[in-house]
Amino acid sequence: MRADALLLALAVLTTGCASMPSARHRGTLQMSGPVGGGVGFEGEGRLPRRHAPVVEVTGAGVGIAAGPVREAMSRSASEEDAWEKLLTDAGLEAQDVRPLAGGTLTPAQAGRLLGQLMQKPVTLGNFPPRMAAGFLLREVLAGGEVSREELLRRVERFAREQVAVLRPDGYLAWALNGNTQQKVARVEWRDGAFRAHGFELGRFYSGKGGVFRAVDAQLQASDWRPLAEVYSDADVISRSLDGAQDAFVELYHALGQGLSRPMDSVAALGNLPAGVAALIASSPEYWERFRYMTQGEQVREVARLTTNVIATWGAASATTRTLTGLAAGAEATVPVLSLSAEGALAFERVAVPAGRAASVLSGGPGAAIILQRANTASKGGAPAKGPGQWGPAKESMSERARRYQEQITGHSADEAYWVGGVGKNSGGVKFDGFQDGVLLEAKGPGYANKFLDDLSPKIWFEKSGAKALMDQAQRQIRAAHGTGTTIRWHVAERKTSEAIRGLLKARGFTEIEVLFVPPQP
Structure with a gap:
């Protein structure tokens, strides 16, 4: 008996003690983060075993395997396929919740992944794969559930077409792995976008065939004209440090050159990327903090938000529309971006009544919207009332003219701003819009050839x-006389703006300011 006891003691010392879970924890799963729409468990991944990735499972009855089974699961989890690797390169960490490997990807899961990515810092290293992952997730939001095989096929498009992006530091880098390719130029805020020569931040380019060309939403070359040759840049240094710097630092410098004074009114936000301006204006709590920041703090915040929005959603530009133009019916379920009082980006799919005004990010599939708040302008110090009132426009226009007018006015093109009465029969004079004491007129594309x-x-x-x-x-001019307002014409074509400016000068009409403002993509 003593020999048996001695052998048992040696066995315990050698193998450790195996005990059953307490009754309180029996049958429960320990989670390292919240999981929506499913059950999660801790498996083993790329990091040390005690920090294993959390996997989202659409079903119940999943437990943690032990012994050889658990080791097999660990090996499987560590062998990332192209999609899992892309998510990792884009910034997701091992402890972040992911859909079960090999399963389908639903719009709800894609939305949760987008929300997680927006909470991660954007670096020069993960900016390109963040753009690629965001594009693929937004395709699922727009098109519906996809199988893992289809998802991998979509990832493979980026490799087949040799897709690259412009980074905020002015370098071209490959979208799938973030590797630096070559220098373009310093990124500048110009004509409503961040540009470096012919390249634009937030767009994809194909290097297939030895030259870079712009691509469309299917990642196919959309313009035969080459933007640059693909070459081995021997002058590129610190390739190994691509991920060391926050990406927004480069945009901080680009924005700082164009913003010469603090933004203390909603009108001043007009100099920012339209999508970011709409985000700031849509959050009264954040706006109250933002307007009292120093100029340097404001530029830093704008650069941070812009980089995050472009990396995840593909654009920081936006057009203003009503939801009647986006979906039919009494209300629509749409992807909505919002900003917390602390400046954190949030994403959710919500039901919004038709007719609600919104800014739509123009960055490819699954475009998100930013809901406008009617009381934001008054919080920024803009006049609550103007010399006229909104009323039916009663005119037809092309779709591109409508988009441009709504871009300029922030109001539905179905209505016009009338001064002196609503409608011509009432003696009213029509303007396209009114903002911050300025009567607005939009002259869209199509005049230059005249x-x-x-x-x-x-x-x-x-x-x-x-x-x-x-x-x-x-x-x-006659209608605005004595109202204390100014008139501003926004023209979509540079040549047309110069021509109209000349016509007004020849007639002595100095009361109208003419601005060249290109249409947003």
Whole structure:
């Protein structure tokens, strides 16, 4: 008996004690983070075993295996496929919740992954794969559930088309792994976008065939004209440090050159990327903090938000629309971006009544919206009332003209801003919009071919369209006289803006300011 006891003691010392879980914990799963829509468990992944990745499982009855079974699960989890590797390179960590490897990816799961990515810092190293992962997740949001095989096929497109992106530091890098390829130029905030030569931040480019070309939403070359050759840049240094610097630092410098004074009113946000401006204006709590920051703090915050939005959603530009133009019915379930009082980005799918005004991010599939708040302008110090009122526009226009007008005015093109009465029969004069004490007029694309190279109107246009423009200018000047407001015409084409400016000057109409503002993509 003593020999048996001695052998038992030696066995315990050698193998350790195996005990059953307490009754209180029996049948429960220990989670390292919240999981929505499923049950999670701790398996073993790329990090040390006690920090294993959390896997999202759509079902119940999943436990933790022990012994050889657990080791097999650990080996399987560590062998990442192309999709899992992309998520890791984009910034997800081992402890973050992920859908079960090999299973389908639903829109709800894609939304949760997008939400997690937005909480991760954006570095120069993970900026390219973050853009690729965001694009693929937004495809699922827009198109519905996909199998793992289809998801891997979509990932493979990036390799097949040799897709690259412009980083905030002015370098081209490959989308799937973030590796630096070559220097383009310093990124500048110009014409409503961050640009470096012919490249734009937030867009994909194909290096297939030895030259870089812009691609469409299917990642196919959309323009035959090459932007640059693909070459081995011997001058690129610190390739191994691609991930060491926060990506927003580069945009901080680009924005700082164009923002010369603090932004203490909603009107001042007009100099920012439209999507970021809409985010800030849509959060009264954050706006109250933002408007009292120093100029340097404001630029830093704008750069941080812009980098995050571009990396995850593909664009920081936005167009203003009503939800009647996005979906039919009494209400629509749409992906909505919001900003907390502390400046944290949040994403959720919510049901929104039709007719609600929103800013739509224009960055490819699964575009998110930013709901506008009617009381935001008054919080920023803008006048609550103007010299007129909104009323039916009663005019038809092309889709591109509608988009441009809504971009400029932030209001549905179905309505116009009338001064002196609503409607021509009431003696009213029509403007496209009114913001912050300025009467707005939008002249969309399509005028440039009506002017000669010397900016004079073509003969056939001189007595018709050009005359109509000057008649309209005269009516608007008379209507605005004595109201304490100014008139500003936004023109979508540079040539047209210069031509209209010349026509107004020739007639002595100095009361109208003409600005060239290109349409947002």
